[in-house]
Amino acid sequence: MLKWLYLAGLLSVVGSALGAEDLEFRAPANVTAPTTAAQLRSLAVRALPVYQNADRARFLATLAALQSVAGEYAAAQATQQSLDELERERHATPSGPAIVYAMYTRARARASAERIPFDRAFARVFREVVAPLADRDAYRIDAWLSVSPDALRRELQLAFAELDGKQRIALSEAIALIERYRDFDAYRSLAPLVGPLIAEDDARRYIVDDAVLIRTPARASIAAILVRPRSPSGRLAALLEFTIDANAGALAKECAAHGYVGVVAFARGKHGSPDVVAPYEHDGDDARAVIDWIVKQPWSDGRVAMYGSGYSGFAAWAAAKRAPTALRALAVSSPNAPGIDPPELDRIAGVAPALYRRWLAHPALDAYWQRMMPYEEDFAALHIPVLTTTGYYDEHERGSLYYFTQYARHAPSAEETLLIGPYDAAAMRAGPSRVLDGYSIDPAAQIDLRELRYQWFDHVLKSAPQPALLSQRINFEVMGANAWRHVASLDAMGRGTVRLYLDPLPAGDFFRLVGHEPAVHRSIEQSVVPAAAAPAAAASGPILASDFDPPPGSLTYVSGLVQRSIEVSGSLLGRLTFASDGGPLAVALSLYELEPSGEYLELFAPPARFEVDSTARGGGGRRTHAREHWSLTTDRLTSVRFAAGSRIVAVLSAYRPGSGAGATTVKWFASSYIELPVERDGAGR
Numbered sequence: 001m002l003k004w005l006y007l008a009g010l011l012s013v014v015g016s017a018l019g020a021e022d023l024e025f026r027a028p029a030n031v032t033a034p035t036t037a038a039q040l041r042s043l044a045v046r047a048l049p050v051y052q053n054a055d056r057a058r059f060l061a062t063l064a065a066l067q068s069v070a071g072e073y074a075a076a077q078a079t080q081q082s083l084d085e086l087e088r089e090r091h092a093t094p095s096g097p098a099i100v101y102a103m104y105t106r107a108r109a110r111a112s113a114e115r116i117p118f119d120r121a122f123a124r125v126f127r128e129v130v131a132p133l134a135d136r137d138a139y140r141i142d143a144w145l146s147v148s149p150d151a152l153r154r155e156l157q158l159a160f161a162e163l164d165g166k167q168r169i170a171l172s173e174a175i176a177l178i179e180r181y182r183d184f185d186a187y188r189s190l191a192p193l194v195g196p197l198i199a200e201d202d203a204r205r206y207i208v209d210d211a212v213l214i215r216t217p218a219r220a221s222i223a224a225i226l227v228r229p230r231s232p233s234g235r236l237a238a239l240l241e242f243t244i245d246a247n248a249g250a251l252a253k254e255c256a257a258h259g260y261v262g263v264v265a266f267a268r269g270k271h272g273s274p275d276v277v278a279p280y281e282h283d284g285d286d287a288r289a290v291i292d293w294i295v296k297q298p299w300s301d302g303r304v305a306m307y308g309s310g311y312s313g314f315a316a317w318a319a320a321k322r323a324p325t326a327l328r329a330l331a332v333s334s335p336n337a338p339g340i341d342p343p344e345l346d347r348i349a350g351v352a353p354a355l356y357r358r359w360l361a362h363p364a365l366d367a368y369w370q371r372m373m374p375y376e377e378d379f380a381a382l383h384i385p386v387l388t389t390t391g392y393y394d395e396h397e398r399g400s401l402y403y404f405t406q407y408a409r410h411a412p413s414a415e416e417t418l419l420i421g422p423y424d425a426a427a428m429r430a431g432p433s434r435v436l437d438g439y440s441i442d443p444a445a446q447i448d449l450r451e452l453r454y455q456w457f458d459h460v461l462k463s464a465p466q467p468a469l470l471s472q473r474i475n476f477e478v479m480g481a482n483a484w485r486h487v488a489s490l491d492a493m494g495r496g497t498v499r500l501y502l503d504p505l506p507a508g509d510f511f512r513l514v515g516h517e518p519a520v521h522r523s524i525e526q527s528v529v530p531a532a533a534a535p536a537a538a539a540s541g542p543i544l545a546s547d548f549d550p551p552p553g554s555l556t557y558v559s560g561l562v563q564r565s566i567e568v569s570g571s572l573l574g575r576l577t578f579a580s581d582g583g584p585l586a587v588a589l590s591l592y593e594l595e596p597s598g599e600y601l602e603l604f605a606p607p608a609r610f611e612v613d614s615t616a617r618g619g620g621g622r623r624t625h626a627r628e629h630w631s632l633t634t635d636r637l638t639s640v641r642f643a644a645g646s647r648i649v650a651v652l653s654a655y656r657p658g659s660g661a662g663a664t665t666v667k668w669f670a671s672s673y674i675e676l677p678v679e680r681d682g683a684g685r
Contacts, residue, residue, distance in 0.1 A: 096144035139257035216289035235301035284318030333428035337399030339365030379410035391423025421477035494677025570677030
């Protein structure tokens with residue numbers, strides 16, 4: 001939510017919309033200094049007469065902020081009312097922050113007119129605005145009102161620091177600064193007031209039990225939080241998250257606000273459970289026990305759907321492995337898949353060292369992990385709708401696609417949907433930001449992923465229409481095209497291929513990536529480093545960067561200019577032809593778009609990885625220094641529109657997997673290539 005708070009402040013009014021006047025202003029040393037409010041008030045008073053903007057909605061929104069900071073609250077309220085009328089005429093929906101600022105301005109105006117304390121005035125405004133709303137709308141406003149002002153304080157302090165030493169500032173700078181101050185001042189004033197008011201409203205809307213303790217057949221104790229709406233009465237479907245996070249629980253109310261019973265259950269040893277913490281090992285059975293408990297309650301209509309991200313996404317699949325009859329749907333975001341993705345060692349507190357060692361002893365999807373999560377025939381027994389959400393920069397994308405592809409393979413007639421875009425794991429939990437590691441996400445991809453999940457649950461459990469964004473099995477956003485595509489299968493993401501050969505002829509500081517096969521005898525040697533020196537599993541730098549710093553010892557290949565824009569969508573494929581000493585070999589392959597601006601957009605973060613099975617060749621290992629061919633098939637996806645004038649960059653790093661591996665060399669031949677799945681005409685589907 002917080003990333004949207006700066007919408008008004010960061011969209012500074014520039015260009016012809018503003019006059020060229022400079023205003024005298026010396027930035028305060030500190031946001032909370034005694035003189036700060038007076039300095040910003042003076043700046044707003046002087047900006048008011050000269051501010052202009054041809055965009056009527058933008059003009060009114062900024063004018064209201066100027067009037068509010070200037071202390072002209074009645075005028076600010078009148079301006080806000082004009083803006084509300086304009087938005088109704090345009091059928092526009094005000095953003096969450098805009099609603100908060102409107103409530104704040106209204107309360108300030110009332111406090112001034114009636115000469116009453118601000119807290120009393122705001123309490124009256126809150127009840128007038130929130131009480132008549134449906135639960136879902138009230139929940140949204142409660143969430144916006146509850147945002148901490150700390151980040152706004154930091155942003156404003158940074159803005160002051162950038163102006164340090166200036167005696168005058170441009171009008172555009174003044175407008176941005178005043179809007180930021182209004183944002184901070186509003187949330188600072190509301191922070192101590194909203195908690196009791198929301199609690200009062202919640203007591204009228206919901207029945208809450210935050211001390212549920214469920215006994216499993218194995219005599220374990222599972223703690224849970226339960227929230228259900230008071231109206232409508234009657235039996236309802238339940239949405240369940242089974243989590244390891246002892247601080248979770250807020251989403252139970254969100255589920256209730258959307259017309260479901262919200263249940264958040266905690267893994268053994270969490271949230272008051274007296275049992276020993278044992279992540280992963282019992283979650284499937286324990287989650288099934290919670291489902292069995294839910295359907296026996298008088299408020300249950302006998303249907304349960306599970307949701308979750310990361311660990312709780314794994315728990316949802318672990319429960320599905322047990323195929324409880326009442327489980328009707330899964331909506332998982334970035335689910336862990338131990339054995340495919342590493343367990344979240346750094347995010348789980350209270351785990352015994354012996355259990356950590358046991359996890360590390362099972363790095364692959366062996367029988368240990370197969371016992372806990374769906375494997376092969378387990379998927380065939382499910383036949384429930386599943387929504388999977390992940391991102392091109394999600395550290396658990398491989399796990400997400402494992403579940404998705406295995407379910408599609410073993411239960412091809414099941415209702416299964418994938419949504420993927422320019423997101424990381426954090427976006428799965430809190431929603432996408434406008435900027436991800438330096439890359440500005442397309443507006444089309446800036447969607448409310450949680451609200452989309454409820455729309456999908458409504459489709460599955462309440463016969464509501466399917467969300468338009470989920471119109472096909474595969475739904476993906478094309479970075480740089482600002483557009484979603486919808487296809488029936490992963491193979492249909494790109495309807496053609498472009499083959500690019502890794503030519504070892506130098507091209508400046510790098511090597512060539514060419515569309516024709518070079519002379520097959522050409523080759524280049526590369527140092528193979530121990531695994532400890534390999535590229536990190538996480539992204540090594542910004543997703544979009546002006547500086548390019550490939551890992552030491554890696555080989556970088558650069559294509560010629562892209563003559564016309566193309567869309568690359570799907571998995572990276574190819575074949576590497578090489579010779580080595582026959583020992584185990586692994587490769588990290590990174591792919592970039594070198595944009596016409598000179599910036600590098602990383603397309604896989606972390607990079608795609610491959611390993612050679614050194615014992616698979618004829619039962620006796622690989623022949624030393626013999627030429628070999630190695631087909632590449634990634635379990636990662638991406639989608640991007642390469643602009644005309646850009647270049648394609650591939651970075652190849654080799655290393656020895658396992659501990660104690662020494663350095664050596666590998667020879668790469670010019671017949672090596674990568675294949676990019678493309679939509680040649682760039683047309684939509």
